[in-house]
Ligand SMILES: Nc1ncnc2c1ncn2[C@@H]1O[C@H](COP(=O)(O)OP(=O)(O)O)[C@@H](O)[C@H]1O
């Protein structure tokens with residue numbers, strides 16, 4: 001037998017999946033690690049914890065699940081995006097990694113916008129948000145100059161783990177795009193960004209493709225992990241790019257709708273010609289010379305979980321979700337905006353907060369649940385509207401994440417999007433995408449598309465009902481007014497809370 005390992009390096013844990021040539025997951029191991037929040041808004045992790053957790057998972061696959069090291073032909077990665085790992089001239093880590101969900105960098109995002117304006121968006125194809133890597137680099141440069149003066153280069157989380165496995169330092173394009181220091185269309189580090197922020201070209205690491213061989217397992221890592229030096233290690237991808245591959249989002253007619261803790265709407269882009277002018281993220285895909293665009297709803301499943309913990313702690317989760325069927329399209333006139341931790345797309349506003357609008361003394365719990373399911377999908381529909389504005393054409397929405405477990409929620413998606421929605425038969429997410437990258441890198445398949453044809457099967461299709469779709473269009477048009485109508489109130493309430 002021969003296997004590949006897909007390493008899904010997440011924010012709270014790493015999950016390593018062993019996959020055979022037919023795409024079957026033969027074993028899985030995971031290991032948690034801590035997040036540290038040394039100050040409000042700070043979010044850091046120790047890169048050594050990623051290496052240890054990944055290694056423990058691999059050792060367990062070998063010792064507990066009986067995988068033979070010589071049968072593990074290749075390894076690749078899906079990585080949490082944007083986290084800054086600063087390295088000195090001996091590739092030693094200089095400070096804890098500053099993660100994607102760390103928001104200390106608001107002044108640096110403003111500095112970037114003021115200094116480069118539209119040119120920044122034209123080159124990097126993104127607006128510099130707090131979570132992205134360049135603002136983090138500038139934060140260290142301005143706030144920890146003694147550390148920055150020792151920094152020779154930087155990498156992203158999964159690139160660091162790959163370096164420790166192989167001894168070879170590199171960054172791959174799909175993650176490099178999330179630094180917002182890359183000229184995305186031309187696939188080179190941006191000279192404009194380097195000059196504007198006085199960053200040396202040598203600070204930026206070598207770039208490779210996701211399916212490129214980064215190196216073999218080194219002697220020292222073989223000793224540490226029990227793997228053999230024959231195992232090949234491939235570039236891997238940003239978690240969203242790997243998730244898109246693992247869900248088969250490989251053609252321009254397909255969009256992914258992911259309802260996890262946060263929500264993501266992601267579209268495969270065949271070339272870099274389409275211009276969202278920074279309203280959506282636009283990154284390089286894990287497939288050479290392809291791209292993807294995406295928008296994020298910060299609190300998707302999180303909104304539902306918040307409601308349950310706060311108002312329905314003793315209810316069964318699945319029954320609570322199913323109770324939404326007792327309500328109506330438009331939740332009997334109740335609208336929920338899911339901005340309970342701020343929002344990213346289409347409103348990049350950390351201080352906006354959620355609302356229930358139209359609360360009536362006849363509303364029942366089932367109406368509240370329904371309004372939450374609908375509000376999350378209205379927020380996704382706002383992202384779809386950006387696609388409509390540029391004339392993007394697609395007919396299939398692949399629904400993934402915990403939210404895709406609910407048939408009612410899948411149908412609500414079909415009706416609100418007014419598109420066909422499909423789920424996956426055996427959804428494995430980004431870890432499967434990582435395994436597919438290794439399988440293509442090894443030559444088991446010629447292309448990622450070929451790997452997908454063998455590894456991925458779609459499940460049930462949900463078609464929009466024309467009458468419900470028309471009703472939802474009416475309610476969504478009302479929902480769209482809620483952001484502007486509640487922004488000032490939200491901001492004032494946030495200021496009040498800060499004053500307490
Ligand atoms: N049976 C279900 N029906 C509908 N939604 C669900 C169900 N189970 C979980 N969820 C939602 O899915 C979310 C978790 O999805 P998941 O993809 O596991 O998230 P993540 O990996 O981002 O934490 C939860 O926040 C929850 O609201």
Ligand SMILES: O=C(CO)[C@@H](O)[C@H](O)COP(=O)(O)O
Pocket residue numbers: 009010011012079080081082100131239240
């Ligand atoms: O910031 C982004 C994308 O822009 C996130 O998608 C992180 O990459 C999330 O990592 P996990 O929550 O999946 O660990």
